[in-house]
Amino acid sequence: MRVKAHANTRGAEHGRFVGESPISTKNYGEANFMQLNTDLTQRVIIDTSTLPWIETSMPGVSRRMLSRSGEESGKATSVVRYAPGTSFRGHDHPLGEEIFVLDGVFEDEFGAYPAGTYIKNPAGSRHSPFSTDGCLLFVKLDQLHIEDGERVVVRPSDRHWQPGVVDGLGVVGVDSFETTHTALVSWRPGTHFHRHRHFGGEEIFVVSGVFEDEHQSYPAGTWMRSPHRSSHEPFSTQGCLILVKTGHLLSP
Numbered sequence: 001m002r003v004k005a006h007a008n009t010r011g012a013e014h015g016r017f018v019g020e021s022p023i024s025t026k027n028y029g030e031a032n033f034m035q036l037n038t039d040l041t042q043r044v045i046i047d048t049s050t051l052p053w054i055e056t057s058m059p060g061v062s063r064r065m066l067s068r069s070g071e072e073s074g075k076a077t078s079v080v081r082y083a084p085g086t087s088f089r090g091h092d093h094p095l096g097e098e099i100f101v102l103d104g105v106f107e108d109e110f111g112a113y114p115a116g117t118y119i120k121n122p123a124g125s126r127h128s129p130f131s132t133d134g135c136l137l138f139v140k141l142d143q144l145h146i147e148d149g150e151r152v153v154v155r156p157s158d159r160h161w162q163p164g165v166v167d168g169l170g171v172v173g174v175d176s177f178e179t180t181h182t183a184l185v186s187w188r189p190g191t192h193f194h195r196h197r198h199f200g201g202e203e204i205f206v207v208s209g210v211f212e213d214e215h216q217s218y219p220a221g222t223w224m225r226s227p228h229r230s231s232h233e234p235f236s237t238q239g240c241l242i243l244v245k246t247g248h249l250l251s252p
Helices: none
Strands: 024-028 031-036 044-047 061-070 075-082 091-093 097-108 111-114 118-121 125-127 135-141 152-154 169-177 180-187 196-198 202-212 217-219 222-226 230-232 240-246
Touching: 044 061, 075 097, 097 202, 118 169, 152 169, 180 202, 217 222
Parallel strands: none
Antiparallel strands: 024 031, 031 061, 044 222, 061 075, 075 135, 091 125, 097 111, 097 118, 097 135, 118 152, 169 180, 180 240, 196 230, 202 217, 202 222, 202 240
16 A cells, blocks of 8 residues: 655645634534534644643543534544543444554553554444543544444554655555555655645644645644645655545545
8 A cells, every 4th residue: 555645735824723714613402513624625734732622521531623523423633632540431433433542551441552553443333442541642533434344453563664655754554445545654854755646635643753845844743634636745854753644535
């Protein structure tokens, strides 16, 4: 699988947020209906370290919201923090869930997942998560295909690095379904990639180091989403590790 590492589109602005207006909410009875970065035709860049932590309904679990469409259980992308000893009630994932463990150890009734683990819980899955010592997660909720029924867990010990399409890139493909591909991509210092276009768009979370392109630099903790047919010319001066998902932004 060739998943190329990169970020974005043209005319980026500098700063924490690039994209549509940040948050719009409406109250429907007791439910809070939110629209946040839902326009997939817009490029969005967020330095997640600048966002406030928002408490969830479960004590000890808080999040930084990056995108959301719908109510509390709707489609969402977030950075989630579990305090030590925190548990979350058992819940279903109608359209699945993807998790990348950024720090600490995440747990559920199926196992323990150290920092650097990728997890895909498929559509219709259910679990009861917790963290004994606390953890930090990048989470994409209810954004998988209804027919994508495979559960995937890739721990750091499971990684099999393959050379990328240019010298200096290392790739671990963690998941693939139809036209959508997800990978960890390592950039050695000084690596440059040629200009290319993103068919089906591209989403990146910078896990460590600094990712760059002709528009700006993206430090660890940056989340970016680039629309279908956007293009750029990425590189990394000091090296970086990024989580990349491609091909999934063809339609809302």
